[in-house]
Amino acid sequence: MSEQHTQVVIVGGGQSGLAAGYHLRRRGVDFVVLDAQATAGGAWQHTWNSLHLFSPAAFSSLPGRLMPKQPGEEYPTAGHVVEYLSDYESRYELPVRRPVQVLGVHRDGQFLRVDTDSGAWRARAVISATGTWSRPFLPAVPGRADYEGRQLHTISYRRPQDFAGRRVIVVGGGNSGAQIAADLAYDTELTWVTQRPPRFLADDIDGRALFDAATARRRALDEGRTDSGGVAALGDIVAVPSVWAARDAGLLKTSPMFVRLDRDGAVWADGTRAPADAVIWCTGFRPALSHMSPLGLRGPRGHIATQGTRCLEEPRLHLLGYGDWTGPASATLIGAGRPARDAAREIAGLVGMSSLG
Structure with a gap:
């Protein structure tokens, strides 16, 4: 299969991948988004029918484009989010290729090579934004294999x-x-x-308050102040x-x-x-990071150490949307934009220096 070149490969075309694409486009960085899904909408297209967001539409938006209010709904449905993400992708003409399954990311001299089921890409930097939805966690409860229901x-x-x-x-x-x-x-x-x-949580607390709590906790930790507990302290x-x-x-x-x-x-x-x-x-998920295995970055419990969104052991790699360790509330719509902006800024500097080298 042929090998293609770009400055940045974004792995994952959900909310975090699209937010990263938006900010890279604004900085004039060439990139491609590789998404395993057949259609736009990320994990939101696979939720249960009655799922609603925790926040009103205006507080559930990606950078550059407010989510429109859904008629008759204070808190939008998952279907409305899918429509919004699809429109966002089209509006900003983000170069998303799908369905493309990323098999592995490898070091290749001054590049990172991204192997997929449709060929390889060589890039100066990679953003991993695969989320967690594809990796459900099931606890090791005794007798689970014996249950016949x-x-x-x-x-x-x-x-x-x-x-x-x-x-x-x-x-x-x-x-x-x-x-x-x-x-x-x-x-x-x-x-x-x-x-x-x-x-x-108190009935008047929604996603806006949760984002504020997560952000305040991150700021307190960065400044060496007492841990406020963030969202977990609220309920x-x-x-x-x-x-x-x-x-x-x-x-x-x-x-x-x-x-x-x-x-x-x-x-x-x-x-x-x-x-x-x-x-x-309903026992949660784990980060979908198997495509990172060739880089040998995972430490205790599979965690990849980061500073902000940047991987400490491989500075050409950034991670977005995996929870508070990649940015306050980064796995939410309202929280996806800020870490994506920070990653795009660092990567723009990196690829700029690379082009001068």
Whole structure:
């Protein structure tokens, strides 16, 4: 297969990859976005049907383009986000190629070589913006392989009608667990299982306040001040309208985590049992970084050390959108722009120096 050249390769065409493209374009840097998805919209095109954002449209925007308000919705749906990202990509004529699967990133002298299923690219710098959605985490619960009912992760859940009249266990005390439990609370025999009692944020807190809290924490840490705790200090669950309704109706009662599964359902330490037709694991995700393996950068627990967005051991590599360690709230729409701007500024300096060398 042929090899192509550019100054920067962005791996991933979701919100972080598009924000990076916007800022690189403004700085006159040549780049390409390689996206594994068949269509625009990133992970938002694979969510459950009732998912809504935590923030109004105006506070869920990428740089340069406000998200338009969705008629009849204070908090936009995932479908509206997909439309917005598709429009954003077209509006700024971002050079996205899809579907392209990146197989590995390698050092190649003064370049980084990005191997894909459709050929290789050589670039002065690489931005990894693959997110986490493609790498769901399932805990090693004893008996999980013995359970004979249906098991699925958040990424495979779509609508409550698929479970109507069934006995369902939802595992997870974060936002996904709460929203899916609320979705299922009316037409299933629901057991919602959490590691600790759920901590609902105050009803007037949405994504704007969460972004501010994450930013304040990052600033405090950078300045050597006391850790404020950021978002974690406020609570775990944003009470979006569907969660308010189910909670206030008394339908969101929780049980502590069970100790094992058997063929029929869950079993607790005291011998209590809950037969179940399905278990939905709302247990989070891990960064999708396997394409970085050839660089040998991953430390304890698979973490890649960064300063801001720049990889410490490979300064030609930047990481965007993997959580607070790549920028405050960087895995959110409202938080994607600032780290992308910072990465583009550093990379523009890097490729400028390279062209003079």
